[in-house]
Amino acid sequence: MKINNQSMVSFSVNRYQKNETKIQKSLDHLSTGLSIGKANANASGVAVSEKMRAQIRGIEQAQRNMQDGYSALEVADSGLNHVNSLLQRAKELSVLSANDTLNNEDREKAQVELDELLQGINDTANKMEFNTKAILGERIPLLIMVGANPGQHIKIDLVRTSTTELGLDSASLKTQEDANTLISKIDDAITKIADHLTTIGAHQKSIEHHLDNAEVYANNLTKSFSMLTDADMAKEYLNFSVANIRQKGDEMLIKHVNQNAHDVLKILNV
Structure with a gap:
């Protein structure tokens, strides 16, 4: 006579252990909200998901980079507009000094103000910075990463707006002839600043487009990542x-x- 049905007990114990494993996996998925919490859950899926995760984090950082680049351009735009306003006043003084109704004392006073304006232009060029970079005092390219992969960047050439660069060193209003000569030099300088402002605006538009593209790409990639990894x-x-x-x-x-x-x-x- 058989008392113990060992085969039935062995089968039940084995199935009990398998169900214990399934329960633990389900609990892992329920607690983390992820269908790929461990490599043994989906080995190939882990490889794909980690590459996608790296791309998502990379594009998110690129978005922050572009925001920083845009901010740097805003600083440059502000500085260029300030220089432009100083040049506009210098133009007024040069036209005033070219008038034959002024005497030497009047022109000396105009020269004092002009010197202050030129000093203000140099101060803006040398002291306006973004994260220690002299935005208007260097001629170096500013590379802005717009993607998560090598080579995905745009190059922004920084400009110099010193009086030397603008051709205004030793500007003089002491004589009517000096004033007439200075009018042309200031017109050239204003044209240079206007060209720089146009370039800055174009770079800002470019960054805006790249930001829009990055947002769409990041959203689509995040959605795909969620479908792959979310439980x-x-x-x-x-x-x-x-x-x-x-x-x-x-x-x-x-x-x-x-x-x-x-x-x-x-x-x-x-």
């Missing part, structure tokens, strides 16, 4: 419930078999 919570809860029910059933079966064996042995020992 289907309803499905995972269903899997958890089914595995839990099966586990409870196997547990009851094992207890029932063990109880029967115990009862039979108890009878035989009477």
Whole structure:
């Protein structure tokens, strides 16, 4: 006579352990909200998801880079407009000094103001900075990363607006002839500043377009990443419930078999 049904118990124990593993996986997915929490969940999926994660983080950083670049251009735009306003006043003084109704004392006073204006132009060129970079005092390219991959950048050539660069060193209003000569030089300088402002505006528009493209790309990539890695919570809860029910059933079966064996042995020992 057989008391223990070892094959049934062994089968139930094995299935109980498998269900325990399924329950643990479901709990991992439910607790993290991820379908790929560990490499053993989806080895190939992990490789793809990590590349996508790197691209997403890279493009997000590129967006911050572009915002910084745009801010630097705003600083340059502000500085150029300030220089332009100083040049406009210098133009007024040169036209005034070219008038034959002024005497030497009048021109000396105009020269004092002109010197202050020129000093203001140099101060703007040398002291206006963005993160320690002299935005209007250097001729170096500013590379702005607009993507997450090598080579995805735009180059912005910084400009110099010193009086030397604008051709206004030793500007004089001391004579009518000096004033007439200075009018042409200031007109040339104003044209240079206007060209710089146009270039700055074009770069700002370029960054705006790249920002829009990066936002669309990041949103689409994030959506794909979510579809790959996010857990289907309803499905995972269903899997958890089914595995839990099966586990409870196997547990009851094992207890029932063990109880029967115990009862039979108890009878035989009477």
